[in-house]
Amino acid sequence: MALKSLSRASFFEMTAPISAAGSYANDLQRFWALRLHSKDELIEAGRDLARLDASYALSVQQNGELQAEVERLQALLKMPPLEHFRFEHARVAQRDFSGWWQRMIIRKGSDYGIPVGAPVVYSGGVVGRVSEVHAYTSVVQLTSDPGLRIAAVVDGDTRPISFQGALNQVFGAPRGAIEFVPLDVYASASVPKRLATSGLGGVYPPGLTIGRITHVESSEDGLFKRGEVELDPRLGELTEVTVLVPLDPSS
Amino acid sequence: MRGAVVLFLSVYLLRALVAEVNSALSGAHVWIFAGGLFLAYASLMATFRQGLAVAVLAGLLCDALAPVGFGTHAALFAVAHSLVYHFRERLQREETGVRVAVALLVNIGLFAALSFARIRVLPAVAAAWPRLLSDLLISEGAIVLVAPWFFALQASTLELARAPTERSL
Numbered sequence: 001m002a003l004k005s006l007s008r009a010s011f012f013e014m015t016a017p018i019s020a021a022g023s024y025a026n027d028l029q030r031f032w033a034l035r036l037h038s039k040d041e042l043i044e045a046g047r048d049l050a051r052l053d054a055s056y057a058l059s060v061q062q063n064g065e066l067q068a069e070v071e072r073l074q075a076l077l078k079m080p081p082l083e084h085f086r087f088e089h090a091r092v093a094q095r096d097f098s099g100w101w102q103r104m105i106i107r108k109g110s111d112y113g114i115p116v117g118a119p120v121v122y123s124g125g126v127v128g129r130v131s132e133v134h135a136y137t138s139v140v141q142l143t144s145d146p147g148l149r150i151a152a153v154v155d156g157d158t159r160p161i162s163f164q165g166a167l168n169q170v171f172g173a174p175r176g177a178i179e180f181v182p183l184d185v186y187a188s189a190s191v192p193k194r195l196a197t198s199g200l201g202g203v204y205p206p207g208l209t210i211g212r213i214t215h216v217e218s219s220e221d222g223l224f225k226r227g228e229v230e231l232d233p234r235l236g237e238l239t240e241v242t243v244l245v246p247l248d249p250s251s
Numbered sequence: 252m253r254g255a256v257v258l259f260l261s262v263y264l265l266r267a268l269v270a271e272v273n274s275a276l277s278g279a280h281v282w283i284f285a286g287g288l289f290l291a292y293a294s295l296m297a298t299f300r301q302g303l304a305v306a307v308l309a310g311l312l313c314d315a316l317a318p319v320g321f322g323t324h325a326a327l328f329a330v331a332h333s334l335v336y337h338f339r340e341r342l343q344r345e346e347t348g349v350r351v352a353v354a355l356l357v358n359i360g361l362f363a364a365l366s367f368a369r370i371r372v373l374p375a376v377a378a379a380w381p382r383l384l385s386d387l388l389i390s391e392g393a394i395v396l397v398a399p400w401f402f403a404l405q406a407s408t409l410e411l412a413r414a415p416t417e418r419s420l
Contacts, residue, residue: 004321004322005321007311007315007321008314008315008321009315010315011311011312011314011315012315012316014263014312014315015263015266015267015270015312015315015316018267018270019267019270022267022271022274094270094271094274095273095274095277096270096273096274096277096282096316097273097276097277097280097281097282098273098282098284098386099282099366099379099382099383099386100365100366100369100372100383101317101318101369103318131318141318146372146373146374147318147372164374165374166375167373167374167375167378167379167382168280168382169280169381169382169385170279170280170382170385170386170389171279171280171281172280174280177374177375233278236278236279236280237277237278
């Protein structure tokens, strides 16, 4: 078994420099493309960024106050503390979207303390979880991968349902499937509902967007419903993601 | 053994190129599988041992990057190599067209075998086949385009490295 793992790791590391080199070449290409922008465009972009920065600074203050209030309430109610994470931003080196699996390789591995199983997010919500960690790279299993299951909740509801990555047809948006949906939950393509992480299972923090429920129907046994989830189309084009590294290694 | 190393290095290069193309096409959910192309030339032109070494190493390379049991690709590639080697004397294997046809057929066989191995993981089996078929069709198209260049590259690198295959001995 150890020999098998060693061989697998060795063959993976053989390919890692090529994947990383391709990614660095893309970054360089983007850098020189940006260098072609005029000074006026850069000044305009800087002004926009300054505005965004100001609004984010305000949000950080509000977030700090809310965090302090949560901690006060936790202490008052003697609740176990919420899990805390360190944000590790990583560039995407390669994406692999076959009909059998959907994964991506990121340019950070055990050298940045990335653990196996760590949740990976981006501005649109959940990307997936780290499934393999190597010396300088990690493999992320995406939410659209049929092998990934997440405990989820419908927006405004606390009852957990099961989300699984599903089939991703050519030129279509990535999709997922849900099971064990309560019978009183309704959603359609015209009135979709947001699906978010439940926080159960201990991998993903609660409230992160997974996708939009666009269809639900009764399951064969009639006890629950099942349905389809439309994931963010950007999932297949991501160039940068954030790994949530738990601060408490035991968790 | 030099021949096997040279052939494996060319397969390594092709796998890297295919991975880059797949990465670029990921937004459209298009995926290319070129397993048949990895081993067609080695199976047709090299000695049995050289070809087997290339097939197993190329398989292990694919296994390391895929969420399948380590050795799955290697075993499938080894079986495919043995079959092609067994039948190759009946083929006009110097012809590029024949080599491309072998690469296409082996690719279909390997893709089908991997699909059956992975199908239990998919949530809706019936709905999976259109995607798998479209991937296979696109892969076959890509192989038709790339195979002549790749076979020429393998022949040239073997010549440069002065590594004889069975045919040149």
